[in-house]
Amino acid sequence: MHVPDGFLDAPTSVATGVVAAAGVGVALRKARAELDDRTAPMAGLVAAFVFAGQMINFPVGAGTSGHLLGGALAAVLVGPWTGALCISVVLLVQSLFMADGGLTALGTNITLMGLVGVFVGYGAFRLALAVLPRKLGSVPLAAALGAFVSVPAAATVFSVLFAIGGTADIATGKVFAAMVGWHLVIGLGEAVITGLVVSAVVASRPDLVHGARGLAGRRPLLAGEVVA
């Protein structure tokens, strides 16, 4: 969903740039509470993993493809504020080094994937977790649901931005319907990948999963494991 330079006009790009800067600014302060000696390296790994995951475009039919956005995944694994920073770092590297996502559209992309994707995904994850049984096994399922919702949410916000500041004169309804329609399908892929990755981390290191706090720690010690 990387927006290139030119799709949105300058005022809209400046506005999303301000939103992105404010969001990242708040995240820089709030992420401190989520990060310590143990979780900081994990957060770096999550950012690197999202970069890798975003390279894997999966076909969704009719000559189009989707790829992981990773917002819900990062938020569940390392917390929403750190997650927003993870996605922002990925988008920065992509636009600076890979020519993926325009430089003037960086604020737009951070807003769409780093803020909307992360916080809608995390909100839906929290809601789902509150409804599902209170056990560790619910975490991957709730993460998958959050991931599913996050993709059409980001697509919706893009459609709104396009209606406000799109440089091409295309009917808003047409763009909205196509964006949300296709991204509902892509959201299924996002859900599957997110569910599987969270499930793998929960199985090996539930204590490192931010979204599993309060549920982890009751795992019986494995043979040979030493209590530090």
Next chain:
Amino acid sequence: MKNRRFLVIGLFVALLVAGVGSYYASSHPDGLEYVAHRTGFLDSAKEPVDTGSPFADYSTEGVDDARLSGGIAGVAGVLLTLGLGGGLFWVLRRRPPAEQQD
């Protein structure tokens, strides 16, 4: 699984996905690009600014072999992201009380 082992395995998986797996990714346009094409605003995209990076479009300048070119760019991207992100998070992290006396 110990911390270090977990991180090493995680990084290995990320490098494998970006360095090898990416070659097998679908080359169809992604959702946004497809919608832009179908509804008629793809032409409003501008060529990306040349930042002088050798990895533009996930290929490596001067490397002709597609598999190798994409693989190197992917590995470079993962390491750049890990370095930037990891560095940022390490600086931001809460220190144990003993270290906070500055």
